[in-house]
Amino acid sequence: xxxEAVPRFRxxxxxVILQVRGDAGEPRLCVLAxxxxxxxxxxxxxxxxxxVERGETIEQxxxxxxxTRLDLAAMAHMEQLRTYSRPDRDPMQRTIGTAxxxxxxxxxxxxLPETAGWLPVGRxxxxxxxxxxxxxxxxARMRAKLSYxxxxxxxxxxxxxxxxxxDLYSAALGYEVEATNLQRVLTRRGQLTPTGERHPSGRxxxxxxxxxxxxxxxxxxxxxxxxxxxHGDPS
Amino acid sequence: xxxEAVPRFRxxxxxVILQVRGDAGEPRLCVLAxxxxxxxxxxxxxxxxxxVERGETIEQxxxxxxxTRLDLAAMAHMEQLRTYSRPDRDPMQRTIGTAxxxxxxxxxxxxLPETAGWLPVGRxxxxxxxxxxxxxxxxARMRAKLSYxxxxxxxxxxxxxxxxxxDLYSAALGYEVEATNLQRVLTRRGQLTPTGERHPSGRxxxxxxxxxxxxxxxxxxxxxxxxxxxHGDPS
DNA sequence: GCAAAAGTGTTAACTGTACACCCATGT
DNA sequence: ACATGGGTGTACAGTTAACACTTTTGC
Numbered sequence: 001x002x003x004e005a006v007p008r009f010r011x012x013x014x015x016v017i018l019q020v021r022g023d024a025g026e027p028r029l030c031v032l033a034x035x036x037x038x039x040x041x042x043x044x045x046x047x048x049x050x051x052v053e054r055g056e057t058i059e060q061x062x063x064x065x066x067x068t069r070l071d072l073a074a075m076a077h078m079e080q081l082r083t084y085s086r087p088d089r090d091p092m093q094r095t096i097g098t099a100x101x102x103x104x105x106x107x108x109x110x111x112l113p114e115t116a117g118w119l120p121v122g123r124x125x126x127x128x129x130x131x132x133x134x135x136x137x138x139x140a141r142m143r144a145k146l147s148y149x150x151x152x153x154x155x156x157x158x159x160x161x162x163x164x165x166x167d168l169y170s171a172a173l174g175y176e177v178e179a180t181n182l183q184r185v186l187t188r189r190g191q192l193t194p195t196g197e198r199h200p201s202g203r204x205x206x207x208x209x210x211x212x213x214x215x216x217x218x219x220x221x222x223x224x225x226x227x228x229x230x231h232g233d234p235s
Numbered sequence: 236x237x238x239e240a241v242p243r244f245r246x247x248x249x250x251v252i253l254q255v256r257g258d259a260g261e262p263r264l265c266v267l268a269x270x271x272x273x274x275x276x277x278x279x280x281x282x283x284x285x286x287v288e289r290g291e292t293i294e295q296x297x298x299x300x301x302x303t304r305l306d307l308a309a310m311a312h313m314e315q316l317r318t319y320s321r322p323d324r325d326p327m328q329r330t331i332g333t334a335x336x337x338x339x340x341x342x343x344x345x346x347l348p349e350t351a352g353w354l355p356v357g358r359x360x361x362x363x364x365x366x367x368x369x370x371x372x373x374x375a376r377m378r379a380k381l382s383y384x385x386x387x388x389x390x391x392x393x394x395x396x397x398x399x400x401x402d403l404y405s406a407a408l409g410y411e412v413e414a415t416n417l418q419r420v421l422t423r424r425g426q427l428t429p430t431g432e433r434h435p436s437g438r439x440x441x442x443x444x445x446x447x448x449x450x451x452x453x454x455x456x457x458x459x460x461x462x463x464x465x466h467g468d469p470s
Numbered sequence: 471g472c473a474a475a476a477g478t479g480t481t482a483a484c485t486g487t488a489c490a491c492c493c494a495t496g497t
Numbered sequence: 498a499c500a501t502g503g504g505t506g507t508a509c510a511g512t513t514a515a516c517a518c519t520t521t522t523g524c
Contacts, residue, residue, distance in 0.1 A: 006286045008243035011331055051241045054329070058320040083318040083333050085293040094289070096246055096331075098318050148460050162503080175465040180504080181487060185462060188485080205496035206502030223485095225383050225460035227420060227513065230410040397476080415477075416514060423512080440523035441475030458512095462486065 010095045013062035014049035014131070016081060016138030017070070019104040020155055020171045021118055027106070027171040030118035031135050032070070033127070037115065040091050041128030045119060047135070049097075062100045069116065074108040077101075077154035077219060081137055089130045099134040101141055106168060107157035122174070143173055148223040150191045153214035161199045161209035189222040191215055245330045248297035249284035249366065251316060251373030252305070254339040255390055255406045256353055262341070262406040265353035266370050267305070268362070272350065275326050276363030280354060282370070284332070297335045304351065309343040312336075312389035312454060316372055324365045334369040336376055341403060342392035357409070378408055383458040385426045388449035396434045396444035424457040426450055 017032035033045040050065045052058055059080065063072060081099040089097065104110075112118075119125060121139050124132060145151040146169070156168055166179040186192045197211040252267040268280040285300045287293055294315070298307060316334040324330065339345075347353075354360060356374050359367060380386040381404070391403055401414040421427045432446040 006245055007289045009246050009287070010241055011244050011246070052244070052320070052331075054242045055322050057322065058318065058331070080317060082315060083293065085287070085333075087290050087292065096287075096293070098320075147462050169463065173463065177463055178487085180489090182463065183504085185486070201495050201502070203496070204501055205494085206500090207494040207504075209503055223460070223462060225458070227382050227458065228404065228408065228412055228417065229514085413514085413516095415516090418477085420513070436475070436522050438523070439474055440521090441473085442477075442521035444476060464486090 010093055011052045011058070012049055012095055012097045013052055013058045013065060014047045014097050014099045014134060015062050015066050015102050016047060016099055016134055017066065017075070017102040017104060018121070018138065018142060018155075019108070019118065020106045020168050022106070022167075023118075027167050028120045028122065029139070029171050029174070030120050031124075031138070032112075032116065033119050033131075034116050036128055044126045044128040045117075045124075045131070046128040047099075047131045058098045059100065062098075062102075066102065069112070070104075070110050071108075074104055074110055075102045076105055076217070077103045077151065079141075079219075081134065081141060084130055084134065086130065097130075099138065101138045103142065103151070103154035105157055106155060145219075146172060148221060148225055150189075150214060150216055150220050150222050152191075153217055154219075156214060159195055159197070159211050159213050161211055163209060165212070191222055245325075245328055246287045246293070247284055247330055247332045248287060248293045248300060249282045249332050249334045249369060250297050250301050250337050251282060251334055251369055252301065252310070252337040252339060253356070253373065253377060253390075254343070254353065255341045255403050257341070257402075258353075262402050263355045263357065264374070264406050264409070265355050266359075266373070267347075267351065268354050268366075269351050271363055279361045279363040280352075280359075280366070281363040282334075282366045293333045294335065297333075297337075301337065304347070305339075305345050306343075309339055309345055310337045311340055311452070312338045312386065314376075314454075316369065316376060319365055319369065321365065332365075334373065336373045338377065338386070338389035340392055341390060380454075381407060383456060383460055385424075385449060385451055385455050385457050387426075388452055389454075391449065394430055394432070394446050394448050396446055398444060400447070426457055 019030055020027050021030045033047055036042055036044055036046050048066055048069060049062060052061045066072060079101050081101050083096065083098045085096045087094055121135060124135065142151065155172055156165060162179045162183050166177055166182055169177045169182060191214060192212045193215045195211045195213055198208040199211055201208050254265055255262050256265045268282055271277055271279055271281050283301055283304060284297060287296045301307060314336050316336050318331065318333045320331045322329055356370060359370065377386065387404065390407055391400060397414045397418050401412055401417055404412040404417060426449060427447045428450045430446045430448055433443040434446050436443050
């Protein structure tokens, strides 16, 4: 209608990279972030990411950006979260941003530069831009998918005992989970494969724990919540 | 790092606007589209949408674009689907596109221009760009949410009998649903409110049907699939 | 009365929670 | 022996699919 040229936008990709980390005692769900050295939002924390380049997809962009700071092979799952477009979300220049959710297994400990850190999502410090909202969206997506998919494969180490997995689920979901029922549910859904190994008990004794691994290493929907399913379709 | 300027992109919003329509006999799930008069993809069908303007969000853009062709008040629900960024998705110029899902109640019959139409999603004609993928994503999202939310409020007329609702669900889900169990499930979840009215039976007789309405007119999660819920939390 | 459509009752299968109880190990 | 933690058995409640059966209408 108008004769004005179509506007063009800076477009950035951002990563909500989550990992359950047990640095000090209890394992906690953490998100990877950088403390900003400069304005805007100097001193606040920002998610990794950067501007999309000319010939790449947004997903290629976030992979490229994260790769420079973290071994990408370490990231076991990645999916698009949502696109944020409030005109004032970047006070310096109009920027549209697409956030991705990335999950890192608990046994990976990639070295990080000084200014980077793993922030506990339960007690986030001040976040730059709309990054706090992105973290919230990412955590919500991950928690939902823990319920009806095998997504935990991307948070768990390659091999684990049920006690380890219980702690991991508890940290990721934000509330206590019982190992007994966790094992039953995951076993019924075919997610767990026993390795045959046993993890010896600690100083305080106790029966040695069986060691498991996840049957699949890519996302599968293991509990289709579809009520109202097709006629004659079990599950 | 590089001294090159950050690239900027044309950004468009697209709408996957769905409605269950019974124009000819059986109601079918349809998507709103326009037949393209010009290249690229002349003759193929494209979703409604257009370029994002300078001061607006992507959601404001898709609302503005759809508004010019359809009464927006008619659309009972809208949510962001996903952002598509393949560099060659628009052969003319690099364009990043964000798709939105919009739902229109079955009793709305907005007049459309000649070149527009409601395409049955079961037998889509050739679609322009990556719009077929967008329709697929939109239909999948809607079907999933029909299972665990009250999303059907956005597809159903204000008042309806269970027979009407059964046909609507069948068309939207793509398989037959029984009115008996549908009523039981929705009633238990508190989605249905009886109006007290009765719909008189037709020529062929039959008991008059009770008329219902949806208890809520905005999206609610009525069946949280969360297995592994917090200790001592029913439902 | 009979066909048609709506609505109710009942059963069976499955899932997840809670909790009691048994097993294997270190000290 | 006993404390500690892992693992199993079992009962119960909630949900949904399937289908037989009853109710209310038009003809």
